[in-house]
Amino acid sequence: MSIYTSAEETRICKDCSVAKNITEFVKHKTSRGGHTHRCKVCSRQVGKQYYADNKDDLNAKTREYYKTHPETKQVKRVYREKLKDERPEYVMWMRAKHRSTQRNQEFTIDITDIVIPTICPILGITLVANKRQMDNSPSLDRIDSTLGYVPGNVIVISWRANRLKNNATIEELEKICDFYRKL
Numbered sequence: 675m676s677i678y679t680s681a682e683e684t685r686i687c688k689d690c691s692v693a694k695n696i697t698e699f700v701k702h703k704t705s706r707g708g709h710t711h712r713c714k715v716c717s718r719q720v721g722k723q724y725y726a727d728n729k730d731d732l733n734a735k736t737r738e739y740y741k742t743h744p745e746t747k748q749v750k751r752v753y754r755e756k757l758k759d760e761r762p763e764y765v766m767w768m769r770a771k772h773r774s775t776q777r778n779q780e781f782t783i784d785i786t787d788i789v790i791p792t793i794c795p796i797l798g799i800t801l802v803a804n805k806r807q808m809d810n811s812p813s814l815d816r817i818d819s820t821l822g823y824v825p826g827n828v829i830v831i832s833w834r835a836n837r838l839k840n841n842a843t844i845e846e847l848e849k850i851c852d853f854y855r856k857l
């Protein structure tokens with residue numbers, strides 16, 4: 675336990691010079707207040723830059739490590755499977771977060787915003803957490819696909835239903851139904 679209790683402290687980032695709450699700084703046990711002097715945003719930037727500058731070297735090292743430690747991949751695989759079995763909402767949340775970072779999308783949902791039902795609310799099929807993504811796998815849908823992962827805009831449906839809907843609007847889906855019904 676840290677004896678440091680001043681969670682309200684504001685600190686100025688040594689990189690961007692912006693005053694931010696201490697919780698916006700990377701945790702570091704031996705630094706003053708248990709946090710570094712570089713904010714999380716700047717730290718990410720530094721990390722990205724470091725990777726970009728040393729990409730080939732780092733990737734070669736990783737490859738070498740896997741070669742000399744063949745068990746690592748298996749350990750990681752087992753861990754991922756276990757995590758998916760035990761905390762499926764967390765895995766879903768994490769993946770969605772990763773996707774939205776890549777797409778530069780809004781992401782403000784909490785893990786508790788993700789509720790995995792036993793049955794797909796659209797197709798009525800039983801949802802099963804398969805190893806691979808299959809028709810009956812649970813899948814996180816953004817109700818309005820023009821919006822990001824924001825509270826109230828996410829629902830878990832089957833992967834098949836999600837694929838069929840894709841980024842269609844309700845109006846478009848109605849048009850498709852109307853068209854095929856009339857044929």
Ligand SMILES: [Zn+2]
Nearest residue numbers: 687690713716
């Ligand atoms: Zn900063």
